Amino acid sequence: MASLPPIDLPEGATGKGEFDSPQAEVPHDVRFDYLLRLGDDSLILGQRLSEWCGHAPSVEVDLSLANMALDLIGQATHFLGAAGEAEGRGRDGDALAFHRDVLDFRNCLLVEQPNGDFARTMARQFLFSTWQKMLFDHLTGSCDPLIAAVAAKAVKEVAYHQELSAEWVIRLGGGTEESRRRLVDALDWTWRFVPELFEMDEIATAAAGCGLGPDVGLFREDYDRRIRSVLAEAGVDVPSDQRPILGGRRGHHSEHLGHLIAVMQFLPRTYPDAKW
Amino acid sequence: MYTTELQKSNQVRAIEDPEKLAAFEARVAADEFIEPKDWMPEAYRRTLTRQISQHAHSEIVGMLPEGNWISRAPSLRRKAILLAKVQDEAGHGLYLYSAAETLGTSREEMIEALHSGKAKYSTIFNYPTLTWADIGAIGWLVDGAAIMNQVPLQRTSYGPYARAMVRVCKEESFHQRQGYEIMMAMCAGTADQKRMAQDALNRWWWPSLMMFGPPDADSPNTAQSMRWRIKRETNDELRQKFVDITVPQAEALGLKVPDPALEWNEARGHYDFGEVDWEEFYAVVRGEGPVAKERMAARREAWEEGAWVRDAAAAYAEKQAAKKAA
Numbered sequence: 001m002a003s004l005p006p007i008d009l010p011e012g013a014t015g016k017g018e019f020d021s022p023q024a025e026v027p028h029d030v031r032f033d034y035l036l037r038l039g040d041d042s043l044i045l046g047q048r049l050s051e052w053c054g055h056a057p058s059v060e061v062d063l064s065l066a067n068m069a070l071d072l073i074g075q076a077t078h079f080l081g082a083a084g085e086a087e088g089r090g091r092d093g094d095a096l097a098f099h100r101d102v103l104d105f106r107n108c109l110l111v112e113q114p115n116g117d118f119a120r121t122m123a124r125q126f127l128f129s130t131w132q133k134m135l136f137d138h139l140t141g142s143c144d145p146l147i148a149a150v151a152a153k154a155v156k157e158v159a160y161h162q163e164l165s166a167e168w169v170i171r172l173g174g175g176t177e178e179s180r181r182r183l184v185d186a187l188d189w190t191w192r193f194v195p196e197l198f199e200m201d202e203i204a205t206a207a208a209g210c211g212l213g214p215d216v217g218l219f220r221e222d223y224d225r226r227i228r229s230v231l232a233e234a235g236v237d238v239p240s241d242q243r244p245i246l247g248g249r250r251g252h253h254s255e256h257l258g259h260l261i262a263v264m265q266f267l268p269r270t271y272p273d274a275k276w
Numbered sequence: 277m278y279t280t281e282l283q284k285s286n287q288v289r290a291i292e293d294p295e296k297l298a299a300f301e302a303r304v305a306a307d308e309f310i311e312p313k314d315w316m317p318e319a320y321r322r323t324l325t326r327q328i329s330q331h332a333h334s335e336i337v338g339m340l341p342e343g344n345w346i347s348r349a350p351s352l353r354r355k356a357i358l359l360a361k362v363q364d365e366a367g368h369g370l371y372l373y374s375a376a377e378t379l380g381t382s383r384e385e386m387i388e389a390l391h392s393g394k395a396k397y398s399t400i401f402n403y404p405t406l407t408w409a410d411i412g413a414i415g416w417l418v419d420g421a422a423i424m425n426q427v428p429l430q431r432t433s434y435g436p437y438a439r440a441m442v443r444v445c446k447e448e449s450f451h452q453r454q455g456y457e458i459m460m461a462m463c464a465g466t467a468d469q470k471r472m473a474q475d476a477l478n479r480w481w482w483p484s485l486m487m488f489g490p491p492d493a494d495s496p497n498t499a500q501s502m503r504w505r506i507k508r509e510t511n512d513e514l515r516q517k518f519v520d521i522t523v524p525q526a527e528a529l530g531l532k533v534p535d536p537a538l539e540w541n542e543a544r545g546h547y548d549f550g551e552v553d554w555e556e557f558y559a560v561v562r563g564e565g566p567v568a569k570e571r572m573a574a575r576r577e578a579w580e581e582g583a584w585v586r587d588a589a590a591a592y593a594e595k596q597a598a599k600k601a602a
Contacts, residue, residue: 059366069359175592267350268351
């Protein structure tokens, strides 16, 4: 058998351990919780989008929604797999996806909101993907090599999600009277979940402190600017501020998540010994 | 997925210019491709439009039974695979509609015909998906039968259809392996999983055999379609091929094919098998399948509830075009 090619190590690497293990100064539970947030956001939104499959307004739209769902499920697979390893209790990505109850899910409330009509799905996507794109841009510089690597790949996918949803927002706003009305309603409905995206709680602060993830406050203005500019192009007003609804990052979700995971987890929970 | 030709064409021999017709038939007999702008007999155009649009409808309706399990796929890997698979079906639908449009019928007209019940789609999708094993069985059997039907169509006489089939076949063969792999995992699994796998085979076996269409003796269009290279093997030939290939696959899984008459015939070099329940087949063709009403209701609902989105996109595009022109 031919020998394997040599591996080029980065400067300063000894080839053993240092680049594989998480940074020593990142607290164990912070890394676990942070990875759960990233993974759960993608998983739950991917699950929601996949509900459209076969029922979208046109075949083209069906394809684009399934595409985004696939990207998100792929991201979730990486992040949750890493979370399982970080936890070190023998749980893999599937165990985390299919054997946790609501209190242990760490996704933001926005992604778990039901699809509603197409306008609501697109408003949700636009508000989330715009944020996720900015987050992943920063995460490519994470001190955690795995997070940086996944973000580097996913940021291209998310850039497309952001673009696609922005285009739909503009199209719905500038389309017919009905589409404009539905878009305005959808934005108004979804708006209260935006502040949670920028919440700097203990985990987010600790993660920012050790270089795992960014201080999301850093791109709040960019975010607001981008939302304002797309909504201006769509010809609709930015919704007036509403009292923020928070709690997702601490496991306090909306009523919808319980139903979502009841469906999603049905098989692995009913047949805990089965391999699929 | 695929649908065999389900509707009886009436007058095949329309009044055509005999010289043109002879030249056309000679080209087809020489295995040349007919392209959209070429002259073709009206009956050829009609038959093909019907067949390709039925095929397209089957892909789109076929998203529903499998889509039923995306939200309940039992692992992240299975979820991604199933999503990608159903997405492939949507893609097939899209380029089949495009191939059919080259014959002069718009996608809207075809969809209208589906929703009004005038156009048919494969009978197989009028059966429900009850357990996760059904997702395995559909990939293994239904996509397996589809491949059997479609591989010869890569050499069908109409160029756009033949080319679409080349790509479709590649993806379908991937789907079939994925389906079989689900079955393998279930058959190597717990007693509950094996039960689901056997039950799925029991329910999907006969409907899969029906996918090849009525027996040759009751398929009056076959001769014409074969002369025009719209069809390259008869229903019964394809059905036999499918049984011969699939029975050993079932045995490898440790599953029993639900046909007491199934037996290897040494002299023929083929499996003998029992009679398909043709009464059920024709009932399903008429739209009386177990979940036919649900499938059509879901399609109509998606179309009607999406109307405002399509209208908005069209209105927006129009406004943009007007702005550009100004």
